[in-house]
Amino acid sequence: MKATALAHPNLALVKYWGKRDDALILPHQSSLSLTLSPLSVRTSVAFGVGESDAVELNGYVAKGSERDRVIRVLDTVRAEAKGQKLGPARMVSRGDFPASAGLASSAAGFAALAVAARAAAGLPADPRAASLLARLGSGSACRSVQGGLCEWMRGERPDGSDSYAVQRFDEKHWPELRMVVAIVSRDEKEVKSRDGMKNAVETSPYYAAWTKDAEAEVVRARDYIARRDLQALGEMCERNAWRMHATSLAADPPLCYLMPATLALIHSLREQRKKGVPVWFTLDAGPNPCILTDAAHEVAAEAVARACGATEVVRCVPGGDARLLAEHLF
Numbered sequence: 268m269k270a271t272a273l274a275h276p277n278l279a280l281v282k283y284w285g286k287r288d289d290a291l292i293l294p295h296q297s298s299l300s301l302t303l304s305p306l307s308v309r310t311s312v313a314f315g316v317g318e319s320d321a322v323e324l325n326g327y328v329a330k331g332s333e334r335d336r337v338i339r340v341l342d343t344v345r346a347e348a349k350g351q352k353l354g355p356a357r358m359v360s361r362g363d364f365p366a367s368a369g370l371a372s373s374a375a376g377f378a379a380l381a382v383a384a385r386a387a388a389g390l391p392a393d394p395r396a397a398s399l400l401a402r403l404g405s406g407s408a409c410r411s412v413q414g415g416l417c418e419w420m421r422g423e424r425p426d427g428s429d430s431y432a433v434q435r436f437d438e439k440h441w442p443e444l445r446m447v448v449a450i451v452s453r454d455e456k457e458v459k460s461r462d463g464m465k466n467a468v469e470t471s472p473y474y475a476a477w478t479k480d481a482e483a484e485v486v487r488a489r490d491y492i493a494r495r496d497l498q499a500l501g502e503m504c505e506r507n508a509w510r511m512h513a514t515s516l517a518a519d520p521p522l523c524y525l526m527p528a529t530l531a532l533i534h535s536l537r538e539q540r541k542k543g544v545p546v547w548f549t550l551d552a553g554p555n556p557c558i559l560t561d562a563a564h565e566v567a568a569e570a571v572a573r574a575c576g577a578t579e580v581v582r583c584v585p586g587g588d589a590r591l592l593a594e595h596l597f
Contacts (some may be wrong), residue, residue, distance in 0.1 A: 268353070269313035270386035273596045274378035275366070275373035275586035277302045277410045278557055280504050280515045280549060281484045282511040283419060284477070285468040291427040292406045294419065295468070296482040299489070300407070302414045302438065304586030306360040308372065310379035311596040312341075312387045314353035321386070324376070336404045340380055343400055348388040356384075359596040364581070371411070371551065375405035378411035382589045398431040409418050412428035414438045414587035416492055418485060438585035441495050445565045447558040448567055449572035450579040460552040463515055463522050470519040473501060478512045481507065501547030508550045515552075526554040528576035535575050539567070546571065 277300035285295045292547065322329040323336045329337060341356045359365030362372050381401035386392070394412055401408035402419075409430075410417045415437040458466075468474055484507050491500040515522040533556060536546045546568050548556045558568040569580045 268309065268387055268389075269595060270313050270383045271309060271311040271592045272379040272383035272386065272589055273307050273309050273350045274375045274382065274411045274589035275302050275304050275414070276306050276308070276372060276375040277586075278549060279407065279410075279418065279551060280416075280500065280559075281481055281488050281507050282551070283407055284481075284511045284514065284552075285464045285474065286406070287467070288425075290429070291430075292402050293427050293430050294406060294421055297419060297421040297485045298407075298481070299411045299416065299418045299435070299485050301416055301444070301446060302411060303583040304414075304588035305447070306364045306375070306448075306581060306583060306586075308360060308375035309592065309596060310358065310360040310376060310378050312356060312358050312383040313379065313597075314345075314387055316357040317355050319355050321355075321357045322326045325361055326343040335382065336377075339385060340377065340400060340404045343383045343403060344388050344390070346504070348390060351389065353388055356387075357597065358384075361596060368424065371407055373386050373405040374401075374411045377401045377408035378589045380404065380458075381408070381412065381457045382591065386591055394434075394588075395431055399428070402431060404426070411587050414442060415585055418489070421482070421592070427485065430462075435489055436492055438565070441492065443496075443561050443562045444497075444585055445562055445568070446517055446583040447560060447565055447568040447572060448581040448583060449532055449553065449557050449558060449575070449577035451526060451532070451575075451577050452554045453578075456524065456553055457597050458522055458524075463524075463552055466520075466522060467514040467518045468562050470579075471514040471517045473510075473517045477510055480510060497545055497559070497561055500561075501545065504549040504559055505547050508548065524553055529556055531557075532556050532572060532575040533579070535571050539571055541550065 283298035306526040
């Protein structure tokens, strides 16, 4: 009754920003992301352990909403495995990159949890079922169950049964694609993503235009990726990121995730493109820009990031599917 899974975070090229249903975590629009290796989260789950559920995240005991989100996923698995009496669970999760800094740590964590919990309960491997389950913990987690480039379909059904992620291109489709993560701050965000997007949905006058535009960008992104058109994809990534952040800047109260180093890097990339270096940024809800480029220019991208104040730089390649591991965390 124990299993351990590893999952990679994903970075949305077309962003998810806002829920139409907070309880089921259903998005207002579809999104498309790149799974990032080598960044990862490992999660071990065991059922039938102790007298009550125990949840440990990166070395500390989870409390409040963090714990509640994990228990919700575990309860869903217990309900699905109704022929078994699984009992209390223990869950331990550890990531190798900063949490709450805009790098989708929760996405990797809940994807790993979904895969591990289903395996520990004896449920069959099923990417669609795991994606639906992961979504209940963190919306973007549904895109980390599979590797490569995945699309989270908005869906139409009120129960959310058609809102899950599908792999559009596997990690071998575009092996030269690179994402260089520039960490300018490891501090936790003052406003978490779910609170920031809720504020944008409820108060930003730009929000309706954002959802319409983002849905259309998914279709264009699929075409650019199919053609391996780095320039078109890079331009779209920057456009989509700016528009997502614009919704929050226009919210009440305004919310700005950008730091001086963030803006310095963004402006520097523009100057590099004038010199013929193919580098574009994207940015989730946090201060750490990610640079889209190719294998031939990843060293140059890292140099630009460090020159602009990045304290750490991680070069990422397209990552693979979440997978089970033989070694457990407890």
